[in-house]
Amino acid sequence: MGRNVGGSSRSYQEKSRAALAALSPAVEKIRGEFVGKLTGYHARLRSAIMSDAKPEQQKALFDDASFVSHRIAGVGHTLGYSELGAAARRTEATLAAYKSNDVSVGRDVVIAQIRQLMVMIEAIKAEYGVTAD
8 A cells, every 4th residue: 555656665745844844944045035125115115105295206106115015915925924915915905096096095095004014014024133224
């Protein structure tokens, strides 16, 4: 019954665990690089919620916040930050609704959503000991 597939007596699960364990340092390195990028993303999101921006500036700032949110959403989940990825997707969707003139999404809703994403970024940065923006 115990077939020896591929000439090894180790099970598929054992081989998979060993392969994943070997990747762990590389994944941690990539996570660290991502956390480093979060510092810049946080600063860009903070710029997007400036209260004194003129309408044309605000559009460009919200466009940038949408780009940042999209980047975080795309990588967050993959690197084990599921909640951050989900918050970034919500932020991106909120910004898209605002830009499409959805009357249920005002500037205050957008700012609240961006702030929520910023708080999550701050928590992850603190976890890694990163404090500066």
